[in-house]
Amino acid sequence: MTTSTRGTRVPAVLVLEDGRTFRGCAYGAVGQTFGEAVFSTGMTGYQETLTDPSYHRQVVVMTAPHVGNTGVNDEDSESRRIWVSGYVVRDPARVPSNWRSRRSLDEELAAQGVVGISGVDTRALTRHLRERGAMRVGIFSGNALPDEGTMLAEVRQAPEMKGADLAAEVATEEAYVVPAIGPGGAAVPVGEARFTVAAVDLGIKGMTPHRMAERGIEVHVLPATATVDEVYAVGPDGVFFSNGPGDPATADHAVSVMRGVLERGTPLFGICFGNQILGRALGFGTYKLTYGHRGINQPVQDRTTGKVEVTAHNHGFAVDAPLDRVCDTPYGRAEVSHVCLNDDVVEGLRLLDRPAFSVQYHPEAAAGPHDAAYLFDRFVSLMEGQRA
Numbered sequence: 026m027t028t029s030t031r032g033t034r035v036p037a038v039l040v041l042e043d044g045r046t047f048r049g050c051a052y053g054a055v056g057q058t059f060g061e062a063v064f065s066t067g068m069t070g071y072q073e074t075l076t077d078p079s080y081h082r083q084v085v086v087m088t089a090p091h092v093g094n095t096g097v098n099d100e101d102s103e104s105r106r107i108w109v110s111g112y113v114v115r116d117p118a119r120v121p122s123n124w125r126s127r128r129s130l131d132e133e134l135a136a137q138g139v140v141g142i143s144g145v146d147t148r149a150l151t152r153h154l155r156e157r158g159a160m161r162v163g164i165f166s167g168n169a170l171p172d173e174g175t176m177l178a179e180v181r182q183a184p185e186m187k188g189a190d191l192a193a194e195v196a197t198e199e200a201y202v203v204p205a206i207g208p209g210g211a212a213v214p215v216g217e218a219r220f221t222v223a224a225v226d227l228g229i230k231g232m233t234p235h236r237m238a239e240r241g242i243e244v245h246v247l248p249a250t251a252t253v254d255e256v257y258a259v260g261p262d263g264v265f266f267s268n269g270p271g272d273p274a275t276a277d278h279a280v281s282v283m284r285g286v287l288e289r290g291t292p293l294f295g296i297c298f299g300n301q302i303l304g305r306a307l308g309f310g311t312y313k314l315t316y317g318h319r320g321i322n323q324p325v326q327d328r329t330t331g332k333v334e335v336t337a338h339n340h341g342f343a344v345d346a347p348l349d350r351v352c353d354t355p356y357g358r359a360e361v362s363h364v365c366l367n368d369d370v371v372e373g374l375r376l377l378d379r380p381a382f383s384v385q386y387h388p389e390a391a392a393g394p395h396d397a398a399y400l401f402d403r404f405v406s407l408m409e410g411q412r413a
């Protein structure tokens with residue numbers, strides 16, 4: 026049973042695995058929770074962040090001081106539920122105000138059993154994570170809290186993100202179809218779309234099939250466990266691998282399915298986890314970033330055009346591929362197509378001899394920015410090229 030903390034001041038404490046603690050008030054559900062502490066720098070889009078399945082098992086610290094101002098609506102969620110395991114804010118809105126708002130963020134977190142904490146100096150916490158790196162954390166709230174030694178011991182027993190295999194925990198169990206959208210916004214009958222795409226769901230966000238549907242693509246979303254035969258059973262013109270939670274080093278099944286697609290030469294597009302899986306399929310390694318990229322204003326350069334885009338990110342791992350040369354892989358030549366201008370992290374991969382590419386960031390970004398939406402058009406061009 027969870028209760029909302031609205032109007033009350035239930036004490037809460039956040040305990041990092043290195044022993045640093047922050048005190049505040051309960052926000053959302055009262056109880057205790059654990060996860061990996063990460064910070065997001067997005068000033069808007071908290072509903073999309075909370076419902077992004079890639080945040081499964083992460084406690085998200087918002088650097089924007091005011092959160093919850095526009096409440097929660099019935100339209101903007103990226104999936105069926107909130108996935109963050111905990112939520113840390115400085116100064117939540119007391120009264121949400123927006124014409125679409127249906128309930129307050131505090132009520133929504135409580136209704137979904139998500140434990141949060143407010144009144145935290147999120148700037149100090151973010152600086153700490155930036156210096157020491159993402160680490161395990163616990164939030165404990167209630168009128169009778171355990172002593173600090175007990176809380177710290179519990180945090181240190183929680184599972185780490187490195188080595189976590191989480192995609193199957195968030196992905197759909199049943200395949201489903203997102204129909205193409207025709208002129209005037211009408212759904213195109215199944216089977217009559219311009220293109221069919223098999224989308225392997227590793228934690229897909231709702232906006233991704235929508236962005237494809239808008240381009241005349243019928244999207245068959247398949248469970249994370251789908252086999253190469255199941256992918257080809259939908260008769261795809263292209264195959265897509267989604268974003269998702271956890272450590273890409275554990276995604277062996279997805280890597281082997283992707284290799285099956287690369288062998289057949291079907292147009293392939295990957296986003297975020299999908300980019301890391303393409304990296305692995307080509308023989309590159311992946312590694313954990315110190316504190317990751319999360320937010321909606323990260324500068325990325327498309328090295329094929331030289332253009333810089335402002336982009337949405339949510340990743341804690343990255344592909345280890347050389348920036349300065351074209352590499353020979355089992356599937357022909359490959360290169361790093363996109364790079365983050367803040368820290369030179371690999372943000373995209375492109376094959377030169379096969380119709381396959383991927384990006385580490387989010388061209389579908391629902392709260393925006395939309396600078397990278399052209400990547401969906403690139404995927405369409407690859408499918409057109411294959412037909413010609």
Ligand SMILES: NC(=O)CC[C@H](N)C(=O)O
Pocket residue numbers: 079267268269270271272273296297298299339340341342343
């Ligand atoms: N959004 C994603 O797909 C994240 C991929 C992976 N879980 C990471 O943290 O890097």
